[in-house]
Amino acid sequence: MSGTWAIIVAAGRGSRIGADLPKQYLKLGDSSILALTLDNFLQHSNIDGVLVVTHPDDEELFKRECSEFADKVHITFGGATRQESVLNGLQALESMRPDVVLVHDAARPFTNHDVITKLIHAGNSGKAAIAAFPVVDSLKQVSNNIILKNVDRNGLWHAQTPQAFPFDVIRDAHFAIEDLSNYTDDAAVAEASGHQISIVTSGKENFKITTPEDLVQATMTINNRQTKEYKMAKEHQMESRTGFGYDVHCFEEGDHVTLCGVDIPHIKKLKGHSDADVGLHALTDAILGALCEGDIGTHFPPSDPQWKGALSDQFLVFARDRVLARQGKIIHVDVTLVCEKPKIGPNRELMVTKMAEILDINPNRVSIKATTSEKLGFTGREEGIAAQAVATIQLPSAD
Incomplete structure (x- = not known):
């Protein structure tokens, strides 16, 4: 039965x-x-x-x-x-x-x-x-x-x-x-x-x-x-929005880099007013772009001393909460890191988990990729790291 x-x-x-x-x-x-x-x-x-x-x-x-x-x-x-x-x-x-x-x-x-x-x-x-x-x-x-x-x-x-x-x-x-x-x-x-x-x-x-x-x-x-x-x-009619973000930080003397919320041992660190997490900065800009609410510098200007050395997850949480405040939803995020070193692959899973945790979404909605520039340009010369990000969100229709 x-x-x-x-x-x-x-x-x-x-x-x-x-x-x-x-x-x-x-x-x-x-x-x-x-x-x-x-x-x-x-x-x-x-x-x-x-x-x-x-x-x-x-x-x-x-x-x-x-x-x-x-x-x-x-x-x-x-x-x-x-x-x-x-x-x-x-x-x-x-x-x-x-x-x-x-x-x-x-x-x-x-x-x-x-x-x-x-x-x-x-x-x-x-x-x-x-x-x-x-x-x-x-x-x-x-x-x-x-x-x-x-x-x-x-x-x-x-x-x-x-x-x-x-x-x-x-x-x-x-x-x-x-x-x-x-x-x-x-x-x-x-x-x-x-x-x-x-x-x-x-x-x-x-x-x-x-x-x-x-x-x-x-x-x-x-x-x-x-x-x-x-x-x-x-x-409750929703519309899809897509935003694009791009960020660059150069290297300086240090012992680790912070990428997508994860500290990775390295012979240098990224230079910036905050912790210089190039991945989170690019993604924050992508989400703010989808919202049509400016960029990371609009809300967290480098000239403001309160953001000196700040953890970049604060910026991403801000962007996330702006989506929620407008009754929206983050559907998918995709970050591409461009660098010769450090190697991203061994840390990718931890990065995905960390970004999903910050955004409060399922890890299967988070993509992190890495590529090199084939020894060309400032990333090829290992002078810094670049990041591109795309964010897809849903918002109540503005019509």
């Missing part, structure tokens, strides 16, 4: 809604009701598989209205009643042997993922549980449009789906009952077999689309959702 499967019951005709198609194939926005329901369950991280119980006459309808899910779900045919359809679904899952099964109405496309998660947890704990919400309106018993008496609503709940069960529990309960036509939901079948059912509080948003009024409400719900999603997409 393994995992959690959902049975989506979609074999009904939905005659009360008064449409030419079974209601589960009616459109809400650009998608059918059934497609929205399937997408909701397939998007849940704890659902391992989905079985759709369809009507034998609806094969072409399913292929047309749920084509994007044809390779993602399993299909079986339903029976004359809802409970017979569920039984067919349970039999179809025998070979899958799931730990937990959730039975759900195709015409409830707005089930909250938190409710699904709680139901799965109940099933994995060996319990049966259903989505439901408490009755809040006053209840009246009526005959011929005349109120006979008030009904106490305390302890009364609206039963919904999904309804979750350990697979063996609900399968055996269906097999044990000869006539399933007297039962309106799976919880009633399980209760009749002696099982206790618990409640997971859901809400009115998990309504079943049954009448034309329900269809209007569902259309309003999907329109509101799409409007919110569009606004959020606009608010």
Whole structure:
């Protein structure tokens, strides 16, 4: 046995809604009701598989209205009643042997993922549980449009789906009952077999689309959702920026160089107002360039004594934080060091780790390369080191 499967019951005709198609194939926005329901369950991280119980006459309808899910779900045919359809679904899952099964109405496309998660947890704990919400309106018993008496609503709940069960529990309960036509939901079948059912509080948003009024409400719900999603997409629309940086420092007497945040033993050191980390300076300029916020000298002028001997990771942290302050993200950085000596290869991994740590990004987003100038120019004469850097960032669109 393994995992959690959902049975989506979609074999009904939905005659009360008064449409030419079974209601589960009616459109809400650009998608059918059934497609929205399937997408909701397939998007849940704890659902391992989905079985759709369809009507034998609806094969072409399913292929047309749920084509994007044809390779993602399993299909079986339903029976004359809802409970017979569920039984067919349970039999179809025998070979899958799931730990937990959730039975759900195709015409409830707005089930909250938190409710699904709680139901799965109940099933994995060996319990049966259903989505439901408490009755809040006053209840009246009526005959011929005349109120006979008030009904106490305390302890009364609206039963919904999904309804979750350990697979063996609900399968055996269906097999044990000869006539399933007297039962309106799976919880009633399980209760009749002696099982206790618990409640997971859901809400009115998990309504079943049954009448034309329900269809209007569902259309309003999907329109509101799409409007919110569009606004959020606009608010969070990102654009990519690329910046380039270049820096040079000459050698002077010393015993080590600092490159990309790492001290490397050498017979000389790099000359500069700060620690002269040519790699971090070039990268700082690349990020500031992508931000269109000047360069390292703009923010840390050499004429300012407070930066005398400063560690260059301070400059890179500043550039990083400027990206974050603008709700941006550093996607990738690439530094090329140009020198004859010292050798960069033995220190490359440590440099990558150090720069990733400073930038607070994954090391697989950091590239450090080295090359020589084939003995040409000031780097070829070992008079200094040059560095080039490219930074790719994302920022909220300025449009």
